[in-house]
Amino acid sequence: MSLPDKNIRCPATGFSKTCREIIVEHECPKYIRIRGTDPNSGEAVDRCGCVDSFIPMLLIENSQQQRQTGAAVESFRNEMVKANEASLLLMRSSTPRPPLTFENKQ
Numbered sequence: 001m002s003l004p005d006k007n008i009r010c011p012a013t014g015f016s017k018t019c020r021e022i023i024v025e026h027e028c029p030k031y032i033r034i035r036g037t038d039p040n041s042g043e044a045v046d047r048c049g050c051v052d053s054f055i056p057m058l059l060i061e062n063s064q065q066q067r068q069t070g071a072a073v074e075s076f077r078n079e080m081v082k083a084n085e086a087s088l089l090l091m092r093s094s095t096p097r098p099p100l101t102f103e104n105k106q
Helices: 019-024 051-094
Strands: 031-037 044-050
Touching: 019 031, 031 051, 044 051
Parallel strands: none
Antiparallel strands: 031 044
16 A cells, blocks of 8 residues: 655645644545546546545446436336337237217117
8 A cells, every 4th residue: 555645634634734644643534545537538447545535436436327227217218118109009900999989879
């Protein structure tokens, strides 16, 4: 695990301690390791850092996943509409209809 620059101060401590100090003392719950794919470039990511610095990248990934989910739901809906229309046509064609009668009303 790589350590941050010794000049970077932690906003969670009111900038009184450096991030490196807190990490070495094993007191920083925000220092994490991220592995995955960068949503912008598609490159593999394996980095350690403050969770606050990863928020923009994670928000982009979250938005991308939401768009993909929306597209999948819309596609599923369209398939269900087609299946329902086909079922309705099949039911209409197989249901016997009463004969048409004409009554002469005078």
